[in-house]
Amino acid sequence: MYLLSTLALLTTALPQGGSDTTVSVSQGTRLRVENQGGDIVVHAWDKNQVRIQASHNRRTHVNVRLTGAVLSLEANADRGPANMVDYELTVPSWMPLKLGGMYATVSVDGSKAPIEIQTLEGDITVKGGAETVKLGSVQGKIVVSGVRGRLELNSVSEDLEASDIQGDIVAETVSGDLILRNIVAKSVEVESVSGELYFDGRIMDAGHYSLLTHSGEIYFSVAEGSNATISTAIGSGDVKASFALPVSERPSRRRQSYRLGNGSASVELETFSGDINLLRPGELSGRLDRLMRAREERESERAQRKRDKKPDHDDDHDHDGSF
């Protein structure tokens, strides 16, 4: 049983198809959007209102429904499945968000609330978020920054990039690289099958940092004066450090343990067939800057190639030539 509230809606139908609706909401209301295809762009403001701007063709309608404390948006069509809908939403910064879709590109900016986003194919970009932020995509790149809380990331083939995070991190990829920058966390646990792992952050006393990959390289920054026990395990690679390491407490080349300072933080770095690279923070950030620039250039070229592809003649965003 649930309560279905009647909403006070201010809706304007747009002549080209689509709508512009504003809904008043009370503190504690959560937003849920499931979009089969199309973009979801979310901005935050300080009003207790949700503005829903939706672009879609004329036979598609967006239903706005408040069920209990959940405000949900759902697209329906006069006949057949709903077509593509592009949402631009402006929400209170306190509003928890649960967004997802099959073929949806999602971006959130300015939220100070929990966020959960899951896509099958489509990039996810998040600036902000608090308490718990969970982002996952099978075939989409995830870029997140400014989270104040726990961050959980899951990607299959594309890269994960997290920066300026203050909170624990759990992340996993299959083949994408995982880049963590400016991290302040007591606990970081990341794993990949073939991706490379980068950690550029502060090692906190009594913290736990675990980076495991099967066939990727690991790059881990260690600031001078850190108190950590660094345990490394390698199969066929090497442990390389840009600074002098103390003598390992283990005799094995495959598994070594280095105690820095009082050794209070636990750092586990394991790769089956890659190298482990220990660098000073400045060295790693310089390397990451170069890496990011190269990737941006590649992505720019890829976007250009995409734009050069066959145009969408029926203008319904699906490039299939039919309405």
Add this chain to the structure above:
Amino acid sequence: MPHRFADQLSAYLDDELDLPRRRRLEAHLAECADCSALLADLRAIVAAAPGYSGRGPSRDLWSDIERRLDEPEVVPIGPALRPSGGPTVRRFSLPQLIAASLVMAALGGGATWLVSHGKPSDRPTVQLSDLAVRVPDSTKTVAYAESQYDSAVHDLEQLLAAGRSRLDTATVRTVEQSLQKIDTAIAEARAAIQRDPANGYLSRQIAANMRRKLNLLRAATNAIAART
């Protein structure tokens, strides 16, 4: 990904965690009913079959890597390494970790799709979360778990094959390439563990990758179901 501590349960039972990690795990166990239940199941497995040695890998891919090693044998890189004459260390075998891994996947909903949406084959499909409690004998449990894993993967692969036309070709390609990478990682680690059965790192990697494969197949078949 709420059950990342599962990988530490083996070391915890063997009293191999350092104090900070032990405290963190115990704090997590106090709050997480799922991990506490898993720990209890694993204790039961240990108690029932302390000598279980697991199954060997079917093929050896370790040789390529081994050629590049400068040491005559692979040194264990898991935490199980202890000086001779020290206390006996009993670590979970690979099948035991598989069982644990599958339970964790099931706790995350990994097997519910099969149950709720039917299955393409005639083989019986059960809730994987029942594995650790239905069969009290640990040898049977782990063997059952591995066969159930194979069965679940087989079913999901069939669903993926049957429904792949409903997904974008790029998505299908991504899923299949990723599955191949996971399979390669599992095969390499399986081959390596044949040479080094006490290697806790490899066991954890195999279990984690099997869970990863199941979850990826589940995500793909759920996407197909949503498009149907």
